[in-house]
Amino acid sequence: MNYLEQFRAAKINSKLLEKLQQEFTVVKGKIKIMEVCGTHTQAISKIGLRELLPSNVELLTGPGCPICVTPFSYIDTAISLAQQEGVMVATFADFLKVPGSNSTLELEQAQGPNVKTVYSPLDAVKIAENNPEQEVVFLAVGFETTAPVIALSILDAQKKNLTNYSLLQALKTMPPVMEELVLNQYLDIDGFLCPGHVASIIGVEPFQFLAKEYDLPAVVAGFEVGDILFALEQIMEMIVRQEAKVVNAYPRVVEQKGNPKALKIMEQVFTSTVSRWRGLGKITNSGLELRPEYQEFAAENKFDFASATGKVAKQSGCSCGEVLMGIKKPTDCELFGTKCTPSHPLGPCMVSQEGSCAAYLYKVSVKMKLYSKE
Amino acid sequence: MKTITLAHGNGGELMQELIKDIIYYYCGNDILLQQDDAAYLPEVEGELVTTTDSFVVDPIFFPGGDIGKLAVCGTVNDLAVNGAHPLYLTLGLILEEGLEIDKLKRIIKSVAETARKAGVKIAAGDTKVVPQGKGGGIYINTTGLGVVGPDINLQDAKIETGDKIIISGSIGDHGAAILASREEFEVSSALTSDCALLNNLTAQILSSSGGIKFLTDPTRGGLATALHEIAQQKQVTINLEEEILPIKKEVQGLGGILGIDPLYLASEGRVLCVAAAEEAEAVVNAMKDSPIGTGTAVIGEVTGDKSRVCLTTNLGGTRILRPLQKQLLPRLC
Incomplete structure (x- = not known):
């Protein structure tokens, strides 16, 4: 068995689950644990x-996607850019x-060549380099x-003296939210359940306030079954013992102080700023510019x-805001799985x-209905 | 001349040369060499079945095959999983100006070799050339014609609770191999496509047992999508066991890196079979006897009538497998 397989091993994980189930029964009343990373949600x-x-x-x-x-x-701004002549919008496919x-x-x-899917912003810089007559705008979304x-793409573009590469900025940071x-x-x-990928960059320290200021147990976790159960x-264990600590349960990837090289580059190029979150509104120092x-x-x-801004209305009935805050479950939304599906997301x-x-669709089977605008 | 030019598609002398020197040279047979606007086919006994498929795979050469092999296997396999004995293929080529003629030769040679192995004749063909930048090097369309014997009737078979789901080998190898060979990912791997002819295997399966209820090949959309189609069409619940799914470590690993579930990656040389429970062992043994079925495994069973596919996870949880929703990557086949 190789190292990673140990975290997937059914026998070990079943034992872990059993232990977990026993511990939960000791505690009376409702226990709410939030995962703030989209990859955790998916796993x-x-x-x-x-x-x-x-x-x-x-x-x-939580709001980790x-x-x-x-x-x-x-x-809407990104779409309006894609509709402009001489502009190429480069984006991760998810968007x-x-x-x-x-x-x-x-x-x-589908209507024109102005949107390009890339796997890395560095590819967007390459596109800008090869198409000097076009402004390549990379959709800078995501977390730490x-x-x-x-x-790095900015430093790369600067080194290459490119004047036709830019970011549409919406980068966010996790601890403030x-x-x-x-x-x-x-x-x-x-x-x-603290986000393992984010922690691999910023380390464990930025999550300490959860325990120190709010008496909340928090654990930095990886993404294999065993990681999450552990x-x-x-x-x-901490809830039972009424303890509050921030524990790094993903030490094979996460260093206490994070990744100094990545942090240095981030620090060099970005500074923190107020950011707008869907469903949560503006949060001080939760963005990067x-x-x-x-x-x-x-x-x-x-x-x-x-x-392009300020005149949009959200899809009527859409509960994404409440879902992002953990107030509603996806299944509580009236559009879930009927009018709103992965092929026709609202x-x-x-x-x-x-x-x-x-x-959540992994868990619930829903009758698919074809979405029509009416 | 070393590369394809627009003149190779204009119906003139260069095109005739190309057809003679490459297509007839490798694929020639009594029917193709009739050289008329349409080919006459001898009478056949039994019901005719036909299918068509277009191939736009990128890259055109990949570990374990190329677009030529794929274009023959894909169409032959569609006939085979319907219980048909494949007889003829047509070969439509759309070439992009600038394609190296040596590459075209390699591809057509591969078409001919694969067709020969499948026992099918290339009966008709067409060649067009599109300007540079308007095509992906080469696109191929093949239409297949086959015949179904009187003793085979898969359409009316009734799938019931307890029936077993069997697959002839590991899942998602083709999709993973194509992904790994795409330059944009900059990953290197030893992955090979499973691209293979299935007609001998399906013939073996069908002769080994009368308990075959359904045959298909899980190509685009992968195993999950193929099973979902069966569940919807036949109104049954299919339950898979995660623990026994044959997925290669390399495929699992690549899926992990790229965020792609192997259950949605295409296979191009696997048969997926629904068989009556009491016949499952005989079917598995017959499949294992075939050189391309050595990895055969029972991966789940029919458990009800809810038109859905579920996966019992290693931990004992249940996950609903929906059909492929998002665009993984275009041009996998």
Whole structure:
């Protein structure tokens, strides 16, 4: 058995699950544990974990899917850019299907060559280099996990003296939104499953406030079945013992202080700023923007976006905002699985496979109905 | 001349040369060499079945095959899983200006070799050339014609609770091999496509047992989508056991890196079979006797009538397998 397979081994995991189930029964009353990473949401749904836990335990899904938390106006801006002559919008594939007010990037891509799917922002820089007559705008969305390579793309573009590469900025950071959720009066979170990928960049320290200031147990977890079970078990142990610590249960990837090289590049290119989250509104210091010396790479400075923002209405009945805060489950939304499906998503949580709603479809079988605009 | 030019598609001398020197040279047979606008086929006994498929795979050469082999296997296999004995193929080529003639030769040679192995004749063909930048090097369309014997009737078979789901080998190898060979991912791997002819295997399966209820090949959309189609069409619940699914470590690993579930990756040389429970062992043994069926495994069974596909995870949880929703990547076949 190789190293990684140990975390998937059915025998070990069954024992872990058994232990976890026993621990949960010791605790009376409802226990709410939130995972804030989309990959955790997806993994939990894929292994069918929710139904295996006792009924007093609720795993809440947080705002960890980059597609889901990006506001409507951003998508409309991206679409309006794609409709402009001389502009190429470069994006991760997940973003294509997200519905804007009147269109999606996927539809724009079908109608013309102005939308290009890339696997890395560095590919977008290459496109800019090979197409000097076009402005290549990369849709900079995501968390601390994608921020370093996006920062690297800026340094790369600068080194190549490119004047036709820019970012449409919506990068976000995790710890501030977690604090916002802790303070939310509708949620009563008992513990956090901390995002392993984000922690691989920023380390464990930025999550310490959860234990120190709010007495909440939190565990940095990996993404294999064994990782998730072990992390939940650690959280439960702390709840039972009424302890609050931040534990790194993903030491094979996460260093206490994170990845210094990635942090340095991020720090060099970006600075923190207020950011708008879908469903959560503006949160101070929860976003990243280009430092003044890199502002020449900000699409915001190259285009006039005033006309594209501020006049959008969300899809009537869509509960993505509440789902992102963990207040509603995807299945509580009236559109879930009927009018809103992965092939015809109405809200962003159904778009990405890490989206809460799309992940819930692993668990629930729904009758598909063809979506029509009427 | 070393490359394809627009003149190779204009019906003139260069095109005739191309057809003679490459197509007839490799694929020639009594029917193709009638050289008329349409080919006459001898009478056959039994019911005729036909199918058509177009191939746009990128890259055109990949570990374990090329677009030529794929174009023959894909269409022959569609006939085979319907219980048909494949007889003829047509070969439609859309070439992009600038394609190296040596590459075309390799591809047509591969078409001819695969057709010979399948026992089918190339009966008719067509060649067009599109300007550079308007095509992916080469696209191929093949239409197949086959005959079904009187003793085979898969259409009316009734799938029931307890029937077993059997697959002839590991899942998703073709899709994974194509992904790994795409330059944009910059990954290297030893993965090979499973692209293979299935007609001998299906003939063996059908002669080994009268308990075969359904045969298909899980190509685009992968195993999950193929099973979903069966579940919907036959209104049955299919339950798979994660623990016994044959997925190669390399495929699992690549899926992990790229965020793609192997259950949705295409196979191009696997038979998926629904068989009566009491016949399952005989079917599995017959499949294992075939050189391309050595990895045969029972992966699940029919458990009800809910028109859905479920997966019992290693941990004992249940996951619903929906048909493929998102675009994995275009041009896998």
